[in-house]
Amino acid sequence: MAKMYTLSNGKVVTEPGNKSIIYLVIVLAITSFFMLFIPIDWKAINFRNAGFILGQLFTPTSGQTYRDYFAFIVSTPVLNALLETIRLSFGGTLIGALASVPLAVLSARNIVKKPWIYQTARAIMNFIRTIPMFVIAVVAIFFLGYGILPGIAAIAIFTFGIMTKMVYETIETIDMGPVEALDACGANKVKAVGYAVFPQVLPIYLGYFIYCFEINVRSSVILGFIGAGGIGIILYNNVGYRYDRVGGVILLLFVVVVFIQSITRYVRGKLQ
Amino acid sequence: MKKIPLLHRKKYIITHEEATVERQLKEQPKLWIYNLILAAVIIFLIVYSFTDSQINLSRFANVWPSFKVMINGFANPNTEFLFGLFDADGSIDKTTIPYLTMQTIAIAFVGTIVASIFALPIAFITAKNVAGKHLSKVGEFILVVIRTFPEIILALILIRVFGIGALTGMLTIGLHSIGMLGKLFAEAIENMDRGPIEALDAVGANLWQKIRYAIIPQVLPDFLSMGLYRFDINVRAATILGVVSAGGLGTPLIFASNEWNWPTLSSILIAIILMVVVVDLVSSKLRAKLV
Amino acid sequence: MIKFINVDKIYPNGFQALKNINLEINDGEFVAIIGLSGAGKSTLLRAINKMHPISKGEVYVNGQEVSKLEGESLRMMRRNIGMIFQSFNLVKRSSVFKNVLAGRVAYHSTFKTLLGLFPLRDKKIALEALDKMGILEKAYVRADQLSGGQQQRVALARALAQEPNIILADEPVASLDPVTTLSVMDDFARINKDYKITIVANMHHVDLALKYAHRIVGIKNGEIIFDGPVSAVTESKLIEIYGRKLTSDDILGE
Numbered sequence: 019m020a021k022m023y024t025l026s027n028g029k030v031v032t033e034p035g036n037k038s039i040i041y042l043v044i045v046l047a048i049t050s051f052f053m054l055f056i057p058i059d060w061k062a063i064n065f066r067n068a069g070f071i072l073g074q075l076f077t078p079t080s081g082q083t084y085r086d087y088f089a090f091i092v093s094t095p096v097l098n099a100l101l102e103t104i105r106l107s108f109g110g111t112l113i114g115a116l117a118s119v120p121l122a123v124l125s126a127r128n129i130v131k132k133p134w135i136y137q138t139a140r141a142i143m144n145f146i147r148t149i150p151m152f153v154i155a156v157v158a159i160f161f162l163g164y165g166i167l168p169g170i171a172a173i174a175i176f177t178f179g180i181m182t183k184m185v186y187e188t189i190e191t192i193d194m195g196p197v198e199a200l201d202a203c204g205a206n207k208v209k210a211v212g213y214a215v216f217p218q219v220l221p222i223y224l225g226y227f228i229y230c231f232e233i234n235v236r237s238s239v240i241l242g243f244i245g246a247g248g249i250g251i252i253l254y255n256n257v258g259y260r261y262d263r264v265g266g267v268i269l270l271l272f273v274v275v276v277f278i279q280s281i282t283r284y285v286r287g288k289l290q
Numbered sequence: 291m292k293k294i295p296l297l298h299r300k301k302y303i304i305t306h307e308e309a310t311v312e313r314q315l316k317e318q319p320k321l322w323i324y325n326l327i328l329a330a331v332i333i334f335l336i337v338y339s340f341t342d343s344q345i346n347l348s349r350f351a352n353v354w355p356s357f358k359v360m361i362n363g364f365a366n367p368n369t370e371f372l373f374g375l376f377d378a379d380g381s382i383d384k385t386t387i388p389y390l391t392m393q394t395i396a397i398a399f400v401g402t403i404v405a406s407i408f409a410l411p412i413a414f415i416t417a418k419n420v421a422g423k424h425l426s427k428v429g430e431f432i433l434v435v436i437r438t439f440p441e442i443i444l445a446l447i448l449i450r451v452f453g454i455g456a457l458t459g460m461l462t463i464g465l466h467s468i469g470m471l472g473k474l475f476a477e478a479i480e481n482m483d484r485g486p487i488e489a490l491d492a493v494g495a496n497l498w499q500k501i502r503y504a505i506i507p508q509v510l511p512d513f514l515s516m517g518l519y520r521f522d523i524n525v526r527a528a529t530i531l532g533v534v535s536a537g538g539l540g541t542p543l544i545f546a547s548n549e550w551n552w553p554t555l556s557s558i559l560i561a562i563i564l565m566v567v568v569v570d571l572v573s574s575k576l577r578a579k580l581v
Numbered sequence: 582m583i584k585f586i587n588v589d590k591i592y593p594n595g596f597q598a599l600k601n602i603n604l605e606i607n608d609g610e611f612v613a614i615i616g617l618s619g620a621g622k623s624t625l626l627r628a629i630n631k632m633h634p635i636s637k638g639e640v641y642v643n644g645q646e647v648s649k650l651e652g653e654s655l656r657m658m659r660r661n662i663g664m665i666f667q668s669f670n671l672v673k674r675s676s677v678f679k680n681v682l683a684g685r686v687a688y689h690s691t692f693k694t695l696l697g698l699f700p701l702r703d704k705k706i707a708l709e710a711l712d713k714m715g716i717l718e719k720a721y722v723r724a725d726q727l728s729g730g731q732q733q734r735v736a737l738a739r740a741l742a743q744e745p746n747i748i749l750a751d752e753p754v755a756s757l758d759p760v761t762t763l764s765v766m767d768d769f770a771r772i773n774k775d776y777k778i779t780i781v782a783n784m785h786h787v788d789l790a791l792k793y794a795h796r797i798v799g800i801k802n803g804e805i806i807f808d809g810p811v812s813a814v815t816e817s818k819l820i821e822i823y824g825r826k827l828t829s830d831d832i833l834g835e
Contacts, residue, residue, distance in 0.1 A: 023701075025709050033678075033704075034721050049403055052396035055389070056460055056537070062453035071447050108335060148566045150526040152533075152540075153559060156547045161356045239440045240530060244544075250442075257446045264443060275438045485670035489736075492630060493743060494660035494687030499694050503683045507675045 075265030082262075091266040096252060100270065102166060103248035106241075107234040110170040114177025115227045121178075122185035123211060128194055140186075147179035151237055155246050166247030169238060176237075177230045184226045185219065192218045228282045235278060239271065363552020364560075385542070387561045393456050394538035394565065397531070398524035401463025402471075406517050409468045413475030420479060420505075429476070437469030441527060445536045456537030463524050463531070471520055478512035479505070511580045518580075522573045529562055539565075582607055583629055583747065583781070588638035590624050590803075598624040599635070600803040606781060606796075608746065611773045613784045613794035616822055621803040622783040626749050629781065630662045631655060643746070660687035663740025663778075665750040669732045673725035677716070677735050680724050681707040684742040703742075710741040714768065730761030737768060741776075748772065750782035754789065759833055762786075766793050786833040787819060 021033045078087040090096065124130055125139040154175050158168030196214035205213070242250015249267060256263040384390075415421045416429030445462040452458045486504035495503065532540015539562055546555040583606040590599035598621050606612055614622045627633040628640055631647050640647040642658065650658055663684070671680045685703045686694045693699075711717045714734040719727060724735060733753060740748050750769070754762040770793050773780045784790035790797060791811050799807030799822035807818055820826055 023705055023708055025705055025712060027709070027712065029712060029717065031708050031717065031720065045403075049400055052392075052399050055393040055396040056400065056456040058457050059453055059455070064451055064453075067450040068447070071450055148563055148570060150529060150562065150566060152526070152530045153543075153562060156543070157360070157559075160360065160547070160550060161353050162350070236438070236440070240442055243442055244533065253440070253443060257443065268439060268443060271440065272435070272438045276434065279434075483673070485666065485668055486672045488632075489664065489666060489670035489739075490683060490686070492632060492659060492662070492664035492749075493684050493739070494656035494658070495683075496656060496687075496691060498691050499686045502695050503679075503686060504672060507672045507679070511674060 071261055074261035075268070077262065077265075079260060079262045087262055087266055090263055091270050096249070096267065096270070099242070099249040099252050100274065103238045103242065103250075104235065104274075106166045106169045106247055107173060107231060107238050110173025111177045111227065111231045111234050113170070113174040114179075115181050115223075115230065117174070118178045118181035118185055122182045122189060123215075125182065125186040126189035128190055128192075129197075129207075129211060129215065143179065143182045143186075146175065147183065149175075149179075151176040152240065152244075155241050155244060159245060164245040164247075169241045169246035169248060172241060172246060173234045173238065177234065180230055181223075181226060185223060188219050188222045189215060224285075228285060232275075232278055232282060236275065359550075360552055360556075364556040366553050366556075387539070387542075387557060390532075390539045390542065391561050391565050394528045394532070394540075395525060395569065397456055397459040397463060397528040397536075397538055398521055398569075401460045401528070402467055402517055402521040402524050404460070404464035405467035405471050405520070406513070408464075409471035409475055410513075412468065412472045413479060416472060416476035417479035419484075426476075429472075433469050433472045433476075435469075436466065437473070439466070441466045441531065442534060445531050445534050449534065449536065454535040454537075459528055459531045459536035459538055462536060463527060466527075467520055467524060471516060474516040474520075475509070475513055478509045478516065482508045515577045515580045518573045518577050522569055525566060525569045582641070582643060583779070584639075584641040585625075585628070586639045586641070588628065588640060589636050590621075590628065590633065591636045598803050599628070602638070602803075602805055604798065604805060604808065606779060608779055609773070609777045610796055611770070611780045611782075611794045612796045612798060613782050613790035614798045614800060615784055615787055615790050616800035617824065620800045622800055623751060624803075625800065626751055626781060626783055629747070629749055630659050630664065632664075656687050660743055661745050661747070663737075663743050663745040663748040665733070665736050665740060665748065665753045667752040667755045669729075669736050669756075671724045671732055671735055671739075673723070675724055676721050677711065677724055677727070677738075678707060678720040680735055681710055681739045681742050684710075684739040687743075706744065707738070707742045710738040711735075713741060713772075714738045728761070729757050730765055733757065733765050734768065737765075737772070741772070745778060747779045747781065750780065752783050752785050755785045762789070762833060769793065786831060787827060788832045 023031045023033065025031065078084055121139055121143060125136045125143060127136055130136045130139075151172055155168060155172035158171040158175075162168045162171060192215060196218070197210050200210040200214050238246075238248045239250045239253065242248035242252075243254050245251070249271070253264055253267055256267075412429055412432060416426050416433060418426045421429060441462060444466055445458060448458045448462055448465075452461060482505065486508065487500055490500045490504045528538045529540045529543070532538040532542075533544045535541055539558060542554070543558050543562070546558060583604070585602045585604040588599055588602040589597065591597045602625065604625075614625060616622050624633050628635050629642060629647065631640075631650065635648050638648075642662070645658060647655075647658065672683070682699055682703065685699060685707065688703070689699065708717065708720060711720055714737055716727075716731055716734050716738070719731065719735075724732060727735065737748075748769075753769070754765050757765060766789055769780055769782065772778055782790075782794070784794075791814060794811060796810055797807065797814050798805055799818070801822055801824060807814070807822055823831070
């Protein structure tokens with residue numbers, strides 16, 4: 019594959035092969051391999067349904083008006099479910115975030131000197147993080163029954179996994195000066211952490227908290243689907259039957275998410 | 291007792307320093323009022339989040355016995371399901387765990403690739419330094435809409451079009467990931483170094499040449515890294531989509547969990563965790579090489 | 582040949598960067614532009630290839646009026662002018678060879694360049710340019726793995742690959758250490774002498790300008806207040822250009 023060039027002054031240059039082409043071929047090969055696992059039944063494809071459903075999503079069902087459409091969105095059951103979603107997301111995120119602090123501190127190499135402590139802490143954290151939130155939810159439902167309790171638990175554990183990593187990474191990047199200063203004037207380890215580490219980490223910690231909260235609000239829709247509470251259950255009940263309601267709830271979710279995003283952007287701006 | 295007139299009391303005449311210190315002290319109280327309000331709001335939110343008739347300690351009484359059942363299930367996994375691959379007649383059994391695991395990864399992989407292809411142009415019209423302020427707002431809006439549409443609902447809709455199975459899963463992931471990938475790609479474009487673009491301007495390049503020789507070589511490694519990151523997440527998402535029969539491990543998962551069939555369920559969970567760990571490892575290794 | 586006739590440059594906010602510039606640079610000259618930061622050196626330099634368009638007056642390059650050129654004709658004019666930047670402006674993650682080859686894009690159709698199809702001749706030109714700069718052996722190395730001096734040489738090679746008759750340089754050695762600075766300036770001198778390429782360079786360091794250029798143009802507040810051979814430069818003239826005595830900042834030393 020290598021080409022050779024002879025320059026006018028007689029020197030010969032060998033050009034190495036073009037790696038990009040090789041990479042492209044590899045990617046195409048892997049994709050084709052994976053497509054083997056995705057059977058395509060051309061006859062079953064029905065594009066007309068797509069238009070049909072899309073049309074139903076955002077228009078009132080037959081016999082109803084737009085007023086009815088929007089009335090459903092702001093009706094008590096829906097709003098209650100929405101509030102439930104937000105509550106369980108917030109509560110779960112909060113628990114997870116608070117619980118993550120001790121483990122994060124224990125994983126930070128600049129606070130904990132003994133390798134076996136921070137390595138075990140990190141191992142535990144990595145393990146928890148590999149379990150998809152969905153799986154945690156299913157298991158939680160088994161332990162705690164249906165309702166929002168498993169939802170909160172699942173979100174808490176998931177948040178715990180993410181926050182511990184982000185917090186310990188942040189702790190490792192802080193300025194150790196204040197900690198050393200406090201050590202020098204006789205403060206014990208816990209106090210040193212409280213006074214020197216915490217203030218530096220706090221803004222970033224809050225930033226991650228908000229980031230997790232945003233993600234969790236969205237995933238709680240899925241949790242509702244499998245019975246862990248929230249607005250998902252309304253979607254579940256109406257899919258395949260009343261797409262206008264489904265579309266309405268989607269609009270509501272859209273508004274809520276955008277609203278939360280603007281609040282978080284505002285708060286993040288203030289934190290800077 | 292002689293009353294000292296106010297004006298003569300020494301304390302009434304304060305020095306300049308004392309005046310500024312006092313002024314500062316006067317401003318302090320306002321700070322703690324804000325803190326108090328903030329604390330009150332947070333406490334209210336916490337209490338509000340947790341007060342619910344569903345949350346009572348008696349629910350936790352069930353945990354230990356359930357735990358024992360679960361561990362038992364893990365100790366006796368359904369090995370036939372876990373390791374079996376072939377049917378009695380020698381063809382590949384499409385409902386076994388190995389096949390479904392590969393299918394889950396396939397859905398995530400192909401879906402991410404599809405999403406990358408479409409996210410690229412949208413990213414260019416979202417990046418403020420390429421598209422300008424107004425066009426980029428349009429791009430951002432499109433991406434936000436795609437991102438907030440719940441994946442599960444998208445899957446359910448696509449099932450009516452493409453039927454149940456992995457194809458729907460792949461297309462759902464493909465469409466939904468455009469939202470996040472588009473945003474990440476746009477950020478990469480906004481963060482790039484303008485120097486090479488200036489140099490190519492001076493050389494006489496036109497817009498397409500600038501894109502090809504100054505922009506793309508800079509952002510391509512970032513794009514690949516983001517694609518891998520998204521692939522990692524999509525493997526988990528693909529599992530979830532199986533719940534609505536869009537292919538992958540989610541399907542047996544939901545069936546087994548409905549019956550609380552722990553032997554089978556545990557095998558599936560083991561497979562899921564292993565799959566995620568492997569994909570995580572591969573993806574981090576590759577991303578490290580891209581820097 | 583570069584010619585400025587009564588050139589003004591006024592920014593939208595009212596700031597006048599160039600005032601009544603009249604300047605004639607002949608082929609093969611090595612001109613150094615000196616002056617305080619913000620005096621207008623950059624604006625003047627970039628008016629030559631219309632990277633900064635002018636407000637009034639005319640700029641001629643090789644007989645063509647630059648200020649009137651647009652689109653394709655502008656690009657064709659620019660491909661004959663090489664430009665060197667203080668921060669090199671290489672694509673860090675690409676190989677040295679690809680960076681140099683990028684200098685040839687304006688010579689071919691969009692279609693071919695998009696597919697990366699450069700004719701054999703172009704690839705040889707690129708490699709020979711690298712050879713002229715003495716870094717041929719680095720051709721397939723990633724650009725960011727080279728030292729500062731080497732990177733600027735890659736930039737020079739890119740300019741040379743354009744087969745230009747003019748090279749513009751905007752503070753080309755300001756980011757380099759003293760030793761490398763001298764060797765890169767030596768390269769500029771060599772390019773000017775061996776290949777008869779006109780060089781117009783903004784120089785931050787006065788002693789370098791005096792050492793390497795043939796002619797000095799001094800700018801203050803957007804006006805040319807000195808234009809003459811190096812031999813005509815006196816200390817009082819320098820104080821006039823800079824508005825103050827020179828400090829160690831303005832001199833490379835060594």
